[in-house]
Amino acid sequence: MTAPDLDSLYRHHVRRVSTWARRLGGPTLDVEDAVQEVFLIACRRYAEFEPGAKITTWLFRITSNVVRHQWRRRRFRHLVSPKAEAPPSVEGPVERLAQAEAESRLYLALESVRPLHREALILFELDEKSGEEIAELLGITVASVWTRLHRGRNELLSAVRRLEAREARSQSRKERRR
Amino acid sequence: MQRLRETYTGTETLEGRVAFLLRATPAPAPLSSVAVERMATVLPLAPKARPSSRMLSWPINLLLTVSLALASSVALHRVQPSRLPVAPAPVAQPTIVEDPVTSTSTALGSPTSVAPTAPPPSGASSAPSSHIRVKARSAPEPEEAALLRRILELAKSPRGANQALDAIADYRRRFPAGTLGREADLAEVRADVALDRRREAIETLDQLLSLSDPPRAAALSLLRGELLAKQDRCTEALASWSALAVQSSGENERLLHGRASCLATLGRWSESQAVYRAYLKAFPQGRFAGDARVALSGWDEQVDE
Numbered sequence: 479m480t481a482p483d484l485d486s487l488y489r490h491h492v493r494r495v496s497t498w499a500r501r502l503g504g505p506t507l508d509v510e511d512a513v514q515e516v517f518l519i520a521c522r523r524y525a526e527f528e529p530g531a532k533i534t535t536w537l538f539r540i541t542s543n544v545v546r547h548q549w550r551r552r553r554f555r556h557l558v559s560p561k562a563e564a565p566p567s568v569e570g571p572v573e574r575l576a577q578a579e580a581e582s583r584l585y586l587a588l589e590s591v592r593p594l595h596r597e598a599l600i601l602f603e604l605d606e607k608s609g610e611e612i613a614e615l616l617g618i619t620v621a622s623v624w625t626r627l628h629r630g631r632n633e634l635l636s637a638v639r640r641l642e643a644r645e646a647r648s649q650s651r652k653e654r655r656r
Numbered sequence: 657m658q659r660l661r662e663t664y665t666g667t668e669t670l671e672g673r674v675a676f677l678l679r680a681t682p683a684p685a686p687l688s689s690v691a692v693e694r695m696a697t698v699l700p701l702a703p704k705a706r707p708s709s710r711m712l713s714w715p716i717n718l719l720l721t722v723s724l725a726l727a728s729s730v731a732l733h734r735v736q737p738s739r740l741p742v743a744p745a746p747v748a749q750p751t752i753v754e755d756p757v758t759s760t761s762t763a764l765g766s767p768t769s770v771a772p773t774a775p776p777p778s779g780a781s782s783a784p785s786s787h788i789r790v791k792a793r794s795a796p797e798p799e800e801a802a803l804l805r806r807i808l809e810l811a812k813s814p815r816g817a818n819q820a821l822d823a824i825a826d827y828r829r830r831f832p833a834g835t836l837g838r839e840a841d842l843a844e845v846r847a848d849v850a851l852d853r854r855r856e857a858i859e860t861l862d863q864l865l866s867l868s869d870p871p872r873a874a875a876l877s878l879l880r881g882e883l884l885a886k887q888d889r890c891t892e893a894l895a896s897w898s899a900l901a902v903q904s905s906g907e908n909e910r911l912l913h914g915r916a917s918c919l920a921t922l923g924r925w926s927e928s929q930a931v932y933r934a935y936l937k938a939f940p941q942g943r944f945a946g947d948a949r950v951a952l953s954g955w956d957e958q959v960d961e
Contacts, residue, residue, distance in 0.1 A: 488696060493687050500684035513687070514695050521700050526862060543887070547855070580680030587677075593888050594921070603659055603678050617891065624657060625923050631660065638674050 484524065487533070488517055494534070495541050501600050502545040504585030505578065515544045538615045546593055583641065590637035595630030602627050797834075803827050804836045804843070811843045817850040854883045874902050882914055890918035909935070913944040920951060 492513060499512040519540050527536055588596055597616065601607045602623075609627075613620045664675035807823045810816035820843060827840050834840070841860055848857035861880040865873055881896035897915055902908045912935040919928035932948040939945060 485696070488699060489692070492692050492695070496687040497684050509684075509687070510691055510695065514698060517695070517699050523859075523862075526866070539889075543855070543889070546888070577680050577682050580677045581682065584677040584681050587674075594890075602657075603661060604681060606659070609657070622923065627657060629923075635670055635674060638677070639670055642673075 484521055487520065491537055495537055498538060498541045499545055501604055502542060502597065503548060504588070505581050507545065507548060512544050512548055516541050519544070532614060535615055535617045539617070542597055587634055587637035587641050591630050591633040595626045595633055598623055598626035599630035599634060800831050800834050800836055804839055807840065807843050811847040811850065814850040817847040820847040854887055858883050874900055875907060878902060878907055878911055882910065885914055885918050890921045893918050909939050909942050909944070912938065913947070916948065916951070
């Protein structure tokens, strides 16, 4: 592939990739860092891209792997230094603060959802993609998308239930101390 | 299937509360033009060719062992020519690949000890036997062989793997067109695996397998698939294993187990079940027989996709 081709690949897909990265990675992801890594890999491995394949499927797969990798690194850093990765502070209206809190809670719960299911769930529930669009992006059948969504949804509900139970326990401990 | 965010209102039920979180999550802000341009300046949008030394193709253990043995002998010959019982060092040095390779848990098991051997006669390259292939390569410098020997020693253990990677970088800087460049790359795969740097190991293996007719491609494809599976990239792992003709019983055992667990991960239960049964039939006392029995016993609870 020539330099102009790579340049047009980048310019044509960079915003799409940044949206995927942000959606998959949540509020604490360094989106620019992730997008840069996605295109570094894409540039390096473009020779392996099969001409008949879908470029968006290929790029989505790279994005998903990069985000997963960053997620793991972030979780590790969080274990080492829990305060280092707090979500960015939100200044301004109360609504924005509520939005940020809801988003943080959602992504905290999503961490418990298996990666394969999480991707499908995010694309369906947050990005409002159709089953066919998700199947194309993930390179799987529509039937598999529905299965992943079904399982992902159950995992998310369980994760939120656990999160709420944990918060309730923490709240009651605080009240007892008072 | 309806979206949760559209189906549930109110926060009395768990579904309603999850739907609220989904609705409240804002759409991502678009990337600014400034950021797009800033990244464009950093990215290598003009592709760079990888050095030819990275185009690897040989089974790692045996190649490293044999090449190093040959390298040692040439280095020794250069330093002390009078001690060698053979005629002057040949211009071209052969790389010998034997079949089959004994596999351990992965294709990157510990290398056997490296013993110096005398270089074969110059006519060897023109008359390969049925199980030995000989390829002409120029002789390495003694320092090059010594450095690679150190790399291999370091790459053997997870503790030394980081140092091995540093040493490989040093090797590439000092010998950009080194004769043992391929072996350095193979050592890099070994070090990456030891350090659990699966993505990097896969990239190097991709380079290995990108050759038109890589020898022992089955062992490398098997390893590549296993690394992909460990990264939850089961679809790719299965593709890597498709139509794979492994040559040893150990490899076949790993292949069957890998296929079965990947199929289960993807929810293809009936296929996974069939592969697990095939595994138990072939390896009733195998390393993964316990896993297979546990998986088969819990199948009634699963639903097929």
